[in-house]
Structure formats: structure tokens, C-alpha cells
Amino acid sequence: MVTLPDGISLPRIGQGTWYMGDEPSKKNEELRTLRRGVELGLNLIDSAEMYGDGRSESLVGEAIEGIRDQVFLVSKVYPHNAGLNRIAGSCEQSLKRLKTDRLDLYLLHWRGSIPLSETVEAMERLVEAGKILRWGVSNLDTDDMKELFDAARGTHCMVDQVLYHLGSRGIEYDLLPWLRERKIPTMAYSPLAQAGTLRRGLVEHPAVKEIADRHGVKPLQILLAWCIRSGDVIAIPKASTAAHVEENAEAERIKLTEEDLGMLDEAFPKPTRKVPLDII
Numbered sequence: 001m002v003t004l005p006d007g008i009s010l011p012r013i014g015q016g017t018w019y020m021g022d023e024p025s026k027k028n029e030e031l032r033t034l035r036r037g038v039e040l041g042l043n044l045i046d047s048a049e050m051y052g053d054g055r056s057e058s059l060v061g062e063a064i065e066g067i068r069d070q071v072f073l074v075s076k077v078y079p080h081n082a083g084l085n086r087i088a089g090s091c092e093q094s095l096k097r098l099k100t101d102r103l104d105l106y107l108l109h110w111r112g113s114i115p116l117s118e119t120v121e122a123m124e125r126l127v128e129a130g131k132i133l134r135w136g137v138s139n140l141d142t143d144d145m146k147e148l149f150d151a152a153r154g155t156h157c158m159v160d161q162v163l164y165h166l167g168s169r170g171i172e173y174d175l176l177p178w179l180r181e182r183k184i185p186t187m188a189y190s191p192l193a194q195a196g197t198l199r200r201g202l203v204e205h206p207a208v209k210e211i212a213d214r215h216g217v218k219p220l221q222i223l224l225a226w227c228i229r230s231g232d233v234i235a236i237p238k239a240s241t242a243a244h245v246e247e248n249a250e251a252e253r254i255k256l257t258e259e260d261l262g263m264l265d266e267a268f269p270k271p272t273r274k275v276p277l278d279i280i
Contacts (some may be wrong), residue, residue: 001179002185002234008132010072012228013252014044014238015245016189020033021059022052029241034063036242038070040249046161046187046236047098048076048109049090054097061099072106073098076138076161078149079112087122106132110279117151124153134158134185141277149182157184158178159243163278164188165228167202169273176234180232189249191227191235192220194280207267211260221247225254226264 001009015037018246020030033156036043045064047056057075064071075098081090104239106126108119122133137148148154160179164171164186171186179186192197202208212219227235228251239245256264 003183004134004185004233005183006158008072008134010044010185010234011041011252012231012234013042013043013224014046014072014187014234015073015193015250016186016238017045017047017056017060018189018238018280019052019056020051020238021055021219024030026240027059031063033239033245034060034271035067035240037239037245037249038064038067041224042245042249043070044072044074044234044236046074046076046189048107049081049094050076054093057094060219061097063089063251065099068100072104072123073100075103075254076106076107076109079108079110079122081113082108082112082116082119082122083114084122084125086132087126088129091126102130105158106135107138107159108140109138113142116144116148116154118149120151120154122154124156136160138162138187138189139277139279140214142178155182159185159187159234161187161189161236163190163280164227165191165193165202166223167198167206168262168278169191170271170278173271173274175277186233188233188235189252190237190280192223194238202231207263207266210257213262214260215254216269217254218247221251221254221262222256224248224251225256226261228252229261 004008047060075094077090126132136157136159208219212222
């Protein structure tokens, strides 16, 4: 489990929903997958008003009907909607699509032109109104987080959701240590990398395949186990089928050895300098 600054404990693996809800033919399978994930303890579900122009939130709302209280529900607001004049309306629309009266966590999706101090005030008003229980940010790098913390009540931030996987380790240089010093968990999106050449390069790498064989699991499960190895990172992979979400859940039980981690460090070295924050 990973503990938020307010003491709430969450599973190290949740469920992402980017691109879910986009294809009607996949709807029933996606609903089954999300519900199966909750049954397996992956009760953190992450969505955003951006995903499919609300279609993802609508799908999640249908999936959690009748089990809302078992779910830790996360959504994200567009940067241009994250000011005092628009955030309440955006949040209300998300709540309507999700068929709930509150969000467990509401995130600024990425930084835009609205001052962070204004977004903090807007988030705090939503907390006071009971529309959200806590708030955080996404795609903010170290300097952004420092500015956020300088804002009044900016230290109420609960998480920073960023891209993080074995092939994208840039946050380990300064952002991850900065968050750890303040006991703020990192939420890793695309922890298995985006499907395509990059993901293939990870799962087909000899080191990853050897470690997977040694543990009797699939390479993707090794990537997921690596992402959550520290105990203060929450990974939110998307699963397209019930079988896939079951594999994700099993990854939480994989204990990578020092030898395993050493092999992966050699194959995919830690950053030795500051690099721009990866964003997709």
C-alpha cells in the first residue's frame, strides 16, 4: 500500500482509463475489466475530462454503479478550466458523468496559463464544498512543484502524476527525490510505456525476458513490478481485458531481487543529469 499525506492508504497498482470508452464495441469488455480490477483490489480508478471528451468518465461511472464506495475515484481538469471561474463547472460535469457526488482526488492535468496559486485556491474551494476530498497535480516538474508549494495551501497537494516507466527514468534525478522528501507519492501513468516500438523494446529486452523467466511471469509484469518497487509509487496501467487486469494485479506480488534490479539498471541506466519531464 501507498500512503497519501493525509493518511489514506491506496493500492500500489490502480487502473488507468485513457482511450477507454472510445469504441462502443469494446464497452462491455471494458466494464467487466474495470469491475474485475476492483474485485482484485485495484480500486483506484483514474480518468479525466479530456479522455474521449468525457467518454472515459461516463464509462467509469457505469462501471462503478453500485460499488462507488469501494472505489478511490480520480479525475483531472483541463488547465484552461482550472481557474476560479470555470473549475466548479468542470468538476460538476465530471461528477455527473461519473454518477457520483464527490471525487476522492482531483488533479490539474498539466500546467497552463492560469497561475498555480489560483488553481490551488479553486481546488480548496471544491474541498470546502465537498465536491472533492483532496487534490493533486499531474505533469508538474520540480520547479513547478516548488512554485506550487510557495502558494497559500499549496502544500495540501497529495500526488504528482507523471510519466514513469523503465524506459523513462528522468524523474529519478530530482523530481522523485523532491517528492519523497515531502512524503508525496508519485502516480505513474503509462507505467508499461505506450504500445508500439518503445514498449516492444522493453518487453523484448534480454534482461527483462530473463528476469521474467526467472520469476515465471510475463515481461510486462516485470515492468510493472519495477515501477512500484519503492513502495511510494502508484502505477495506473490500463487493461483492455479481464485477463490483462488479472496479470496487473499479480504483478504487485512480484518481489524483484537486488540482482534483478542491478540487471535492469545496467540495461536501462538511471539518469545522471537533469532532463526535461517526459509527457505524453
